[in-house]
Amino acid sequence: MSEIDWEKIRSDAIGEFTLSALPPFIELPALPHAVTKFVQTANKPDATLKDLARIIETDTGLTVELLRHVNSSFMGLRHKASNVLQALTLLGMRQSKNLIITTGMQAAVRSKKSKLINQQCFWNASLQKALFAREIAVLLKTDADTAFAGAMLQDYLLPVVTNDLFREYLEFVDNRHDLSENICDFERQQFGWDHAIAAACLSCRWHLPDDLVCCVLFHHRGLRILTDAQLKRTPAAAVALSALLPDQLRQDYRGLEQLFHLQKKWSAFNLQDLAIRVDELHESFDMGVRNDFPLSRRCQLAFDDPKTYDDGTLQVAV
Numbered sequence: 001m002s003e004i005d006w007e008k009i010r011s012d013a014i015g016e017f018t019l020s021a022l023p024p025f026i027e028l029p030a031l032p033h034a035v036t037k038f039v040q041t042a043n044k045p046d047a048t049l050k051d052l053a054r055i056i057e058t059d060t061g062l063t064v065e066l067l068r069h070v071n072s073s074f075m076g077l078r079h080k081a082s083n084v085l086q087a088l089t090l091l092g093m094r095q096s097k098n099l100i101i102t103t104g105m106q107a108a109v110r111s112k113k114s115k116l117i118n119q120q121c122f123w124n125a126s127l128q129k130a131l132f133a134r135e136i137a138v139l140l141k142t143d144a145d146t147a148f149a150g151a152m153l154q155d156y157l158l159p160v161v162t163n164d165l166f167r168e169y170l171e172f173v174d175n176r177h178d179l180s181e182n183i184c185d186f187e188r189q190q191f192g193w194d195h196a197i198a199a200a201c202l203s204c205r206w207h208l209p210d211d212l213v214c215c216v217l218f219h220h221r222g223l224r225i226l227t228d229a230q231l232k233r234t235p236a237a238a239v240a241l242s243a244l245l246p247d248q249l250r251q252d253y254r255g256l257e258q259l260f261h262l263q264k265k266w267s268a269f270n271l272q273d274l275a276i277r278v279d280e281l282h283e284s285f286d287m288g289v290r291n292d293f294p295l296s297r298r299c300q301l302a303f304d305d306p307k308t309y310d311d312g313t314l315q316v317a318v
Contacts, residue, residue, distance in 0.1 A: 004211075004230060004234065006209075006210035006211045006213075006214055007210045009210075009214055009230065009231075010200070010204070010210050010213050010214050010217065013197075013200075013214075013217055013218070014197060014200060014201060014204075014217070017193065017197055017201065018201065019198065019201050019202060019205070021192060021193050021198075022161075022191075022193065022198060023164070023165070025164060026160065026161060026164045026165070027112070027160065027164065028157075028160065028202055029105075029108040029109055029111070029112055029156070029157075029160060029202075030108060031104050031105065031108055031206055032059060032061075032062070032104050032107055032108065033059075034055055034056060034058050034059035034062055034104075035059075035062070035100055035101065035103075035104030035105075036206060036207075037055050038052060038055045038056060038097075038100050038104075039097070039100075039101065039206065039207050039208060040207055041055060042093065042096075042097045043207060043209075047093075049085060049088045049089055049093070049096075050085060052088055052093075052096065053083075053084040053085040053088055056084050056088075056100065057084050061107065062100065062103060062104065063084055065103045066084060066087050066088075066096075066099065066100070066103070067081055067082075067083075067084070067087055069099060069103075070087040070090055070091060072284065072285065094143075094145060094146075095145045097209070098145050098146060098148070098149035098212070099149075101149060101153070101208060101212070102130075102148075102149050102152045102153060105152075105153055105156050106123070108156075109156050109159055109160070110123075112159050112160050112163065113159075113163065114158075114159040114160070114162050114163040115162075115163050115166050116162040116163065116166055116169055116170060116173065117158060117159050117162050117163075117248065117249070118248060119159065120290065120292065121247075121248050121292075121293065122155075122158070122159060122247075122248070124290065124291060124292060124293055125245070125246075125247040125248065125293075126151075126152055126154075126155060127152065127282065127285065127291075128245060128278055128282065128291075128295045128298075129151045129152070129154065129239075129242035129243065129245055129247075130148045130149070130151040130152040130242070131148070131278045131281045131282060131285065132151070132241070132242045132245060132274060132275075132278050132295070133147040133148060133150065133151035133235070133238040133239050133241070133242035134147055134148040134151075134238070134281075135274055135277060135278065136237075136238035136241050136242065136269075136274075137235055137238040139268050139269065140233050140234075140237060140238060141233065142233055142234050142235055142237075142238065143211075143234075143235050144235075144238075146209075146211055146212060146215065146235040147215070147235035147238035147239055147242075149212055149215075150211075150212055150214075150215025150216060150219070150235055150236065150238075150239040151215070151219075151238070151239045151242045151243075153199075153203070153212070153215070153216055154196075154199075154215065154216050154219040154239055154242075154243060155195070155199075155219075155247075155251075156199060156216075157195045157198055157199040157202065158195055158249070161195055161198070162249075165191075168190050168191075169249075172186050172249070173249065176250055176253065180253075181252065181253040181254055182220055182222075182251070182252050182253070183195070183220070183249060183251040183252070184196055184220045194220070196216060196217055196218070196219055196220055197217060199216050199217075200213050200214075200216045200217035203216055211234075211235060211236075214231075214236050215235055215236045215239040216239075218231065218236045218239070218240055219236075219239045219240055219242075219243045220240070220243055220251070220252065221236075221240045222240060222243075222244060222252065222255075222258055223241075223244075223258050223261065223262060225237045225240040225241075226262075241259070241262070243255070244256065244258050244259050245259075245295065245298070245299075246298045246299070256271075256299060259271050271299065272296070272299070275294075275295040275296040275298075275299050276296050278295045278296075279291065279294045279295055279296050282294075282295075
């Protein structure tokens with residue numbers, strides 16, 4: 001496949017939309033200063049790991065999280081890192097950037113309280129989706145690190161907007177059976193925008209990589225993304241599949257049905273095996289997120305009574 005022009009894909013999809021479309025009373029999160037500086041420096045072609053290490057070392061929280069993650073059993077590295085530069089060297093530039101972005105984003109969003117979303121449940125589901133996307137990316141033979149980061153970030157704006165627009169989102173939750181199957185459809189009907197495009201625009205403001213922005217932007221494409229000639233074998237596709245997993249808002253009402261449909265079409269894809277694998281990885285992943293609601297348990301009802309999702313029009317090619 002030819003090189004993907006992520007910048008053009010992102011620009012074409014966002015079009016003329018800007019964050020000014022959001023109500024002015026919404027308090028958008030801000031990345032920690034060290035993360036912003038890290039991203040800007042990492043985007044420079046002459047940036048070195050020493051330059052980036054000095055930036056991270058100015059933030060104790062980032063330093064602790066970086067070392068904890070690199071030395072966790074999840075990474076399975078033979079050598080342990082004792083300082084930031086060693087950790088960055090072991091991870092490499094791309095993986096380091098994704099980890100710092102996701103860690104910084106967690107810090108920014110956790111400072112925002114939501115009257116509708118339980119933060120512990122939210123981060124548990126986010127990590128499940130990230131681990132799931134990582135496994136899907138391996139099956140698709142695409143960048144697993146970007147898929148993980150994109151899935152971890154896909155819903156980062158939801159705790160903010162569900163708090164500041166509490167009554168509107170409460171209607172979505174209370175009347176879930178009678179409303180749009182997809183939360184983005186509901187948001188566009190209510191507000192004229194959805195959390196995916198708003199989060200993507202804010203990510204652009206922070207100068208996040210275009211492929212990561214696209215993962216956030218397209219995460220509610222569902223199985224349709226597997227019919228997209230450019231995106232079907234990319235991290236964005238892995239993230240879109242992870243978004244079909246259940247969570248406390250039930251963002252995609254028929255998400256599990258779609259995943260069962262995919263299982264029929266794609267022999268390498270087994271939802272139950274993947275759910276069990278995600279729970280196993282969760283145990284070794286050190287990000288301070290308890291797995292109180294294992295993915296295999298979340299999906300158990302669907303395992304016991306799978307429904308078909310086949311409208312006769314979708315031809316999945318993977």
